Amino acid sequence: MLMKISWFSLYKVVLALWVGGMSIFTFLIAPVIFKSYGKDMASDIVGHIFPRYFLYDLILAAAALALFFLLSIERKAFASRLSLVLLAAALIVNVFIVFKLYPDAVQAKQEVTSFERESPDSPARRKFTRLHALSASLNLFLLVDGIMLLMAVPATEK
DSSP states (O other): OHHHHHHHHHHHHHHHHHHHHHHHIIIIIHHHHHHHSOHHHHHHHHHHHHHHHHHHHHHHHHHHHHHHHHSOOOTTSHHHHHHHHHHHHHHHHHHHIIIIIHHHHHHHHHHOSOTTTSOTTSHHHHHHHHHHHHHHHHHHHHHHHHHHHHHHHHHHHO
16 A cells, blocks of 8 residues: 555656646746747757757656556546556657657758748748647647646546
């Protein structure tokens, strides 16, 4: 019983770090950086944070999935099945971001000479904008995914 409580506690901490970390970066850090600096400088600053941010998200999704398997819970319950699907989806999305989307976005960003001077209609800017929009959408998906997992914890804890 004590071990089950410890695994659940650690699972909840991992989910809280996931949702909290993503929320702080998405709604506080990135907006402050882009409000405080020009687009080119802000892009460079955020570009230094992103590799760690995406790795952080991937590690937490993998840890949450591993911890979920260590929990002794009724796997046939709806909340457990939903949690498993959400965790698997998060891991897949994070792997895609870290190993495919982010490297593609870095390459596209290198083709943009300046976000302040280059036309938004240039092919390089359009390519980067498309990849950035996909990244932002997946980031919001992962944030909602994590919130749903936190909401499912009380039902899986029984």
